[in-house]
Amino acid sequence: xxxxxxxxIRCPIGCHITVELDNGEVKSIxxxxxxxxxxxxxxEVTHPERIVxxxxxxxxxxxxxxxxxxxxxxxxxxxxxxxxxxxxxxARAPVNIGDVIVKDIAGTGVDIVATSAVPAK
Numbered sequence: 001x002x003x004x005x006x007x008x009i010r011c012p013i014g015c016h017i018t019v020e021l022d023n024g025e026v027k028s029i030x031x032x033x034x035x036x037x038x039x040x041x042x043x044e045v046t047h048p049e050r051i052v053x054x055x056x057x058x059x060x061x062x063x064x065x066x067x068x069x070x071x072x073x074x075x076x077x078x079x080x081x082x083x084x085x086x087x088x089x090x091a092r093a094p095v096n097i098g099d100v101i102v103k104d105i106a107g108t109g110v111d112i113v114a115t116s117a118v119p120a121k
């Protein structure tokens with residue numbers, strides 16, 4: 001039996017959660033104060049995922065970059081692939097919040113979307 005200690009990141013409470021695993025299978029979760037903590041802990045020990053935020057170079061805009069994020073979670077082990085792929089990306093102004101900047105970034109099946117609006121010059 002393996003025990004892992006986590007701090008939940010699903011809400012500001014930051015519950016200290018204990019997960020017991022047997023051969024990689026979750027056997028028990030304790031310490032969470034809501035169902036989101038249980039969901040987070042089970043996912044974090046079996047298949048961790050993250051939202052990636054970054055900046056993308058912007059051509060013809062009032063600012064030289066636009067803030068972006070993944071439209072959903074990506075596997076934690078793919079985060080550096082996503083960041084590396086974003087280094088090669090350039091968008092064209094104008095850009096609006098929610099615009100898809102890259103489809104299926106780094107083969108994750110997740111799009112990159114703008115999180116700010118930048119008008120053209």
